[in-house]
Amino acid sequence: MDTVSGSKPLDNMRWQQEPTTPESDKNRGMxxxxxxxxxxxxxxxHQDPTKxxxxxxxxxxxxxxxxxxxxxxxxxxxxxxxxxxxxxxxxxxxSLVGRSVLVEDNVFGMEAGQEVKGKLVTDKPASNVNIYVENVAGEIIQTVPVGSVKAGEFTFNWDGQNANGEPAPAGAYRFRVAGLVEGEASELQAMTYRKVDSVTLAGTGGSILLNLNGGNTMKLSDVVEVTQG
Structure with missing residues (x-):
């Protein structure tokens, strides 16, 4: 640091010269x-004139x-x-924050009494279809009767209440869909809609993660469908 001083008041002011940094050369070494x-x-x-x-x-x-x-x-x-x-x-x-995304997972987390939306998938017609809501212990806390469905995808809602009509406590749950396919008992695929709370950016070349309600995360590339709410 260069310092200048003198007898006058202004001369007693000190100044510091910022060190100059040479401009980096992006082609250095190339x-x-x-x-x-x-x-x-x-x-x-320097070549040989004869060669x-x-x-x-x-x-x-x-x-x-x-x-x-x-x-x-x-x-x-x-x-x-x-x-x-x-x-x-x-x-x-x-732009997905606050919206709901469909994930290929039947497990979800919810707040007390929160309504949850899901989707069942079957490639063949099914009858006597029921949606069972189970807690982490595998106990059935609510049964949603569906009846007969054709081949395809169908959305459904669970009102977040147990079999007694009371709000189910907050926690982790899963949908299990079962019915008769060609006369045989079968389990059908169940997917869930999850609300996006925030987004984690992993940087260039990294995965972009969606932080879902209930504490789970998923890759942006794994999103199947996006809805408004």
Missing amino acids: LTQEDFFALLTTELS PVENNEMISQMTAFSTTDGVTKLNDQFTNFAAAMSSSQALQAS
Whole structure:
């Protein structure tokens, strides 16, 4: 730090000169096209007059350098493209906060008495279909009768109450869907809609995670469907 002082009041003020930082050179340690031609000129000036460099050899060297330089620039472009894609995905993911997403999982967490929406999937018609709501101990706390369904996907709602009509306590639950398919007892696929509380950005090249209600997380790429609420 350079310090200036004197007898006058203004002379007693101290000033500090900020150290200058040399501008970083992004090409440091890498040969540029100018470096290549300088080396080539030096090579030609020191060659044996009795053994001149053949045209094919010079063309080969120039082609090799051009290829290497092109690959380097292409890698830089891909890096920039990946960063742009990550930013775009992050922006899309942030718009999901407060909305519900469909996940291929029948397990979910809920607050006391909260209504939960799900979807059952079957590739064949089924009859006597029932949706069983089970707690973590495997106890059935509510049964939602559905009846007969055709092949396809069907949404359903659980009002968050137990068999006695009382609000079920907060915690983890799961949907289990069972019915008769071609006369045989079968379990059907169940999926759940989960509300997105927040989004975690893992950076360039990383996964973007959705933080769902109930404390679970999932990758943005695993989202099957998005709804308003």
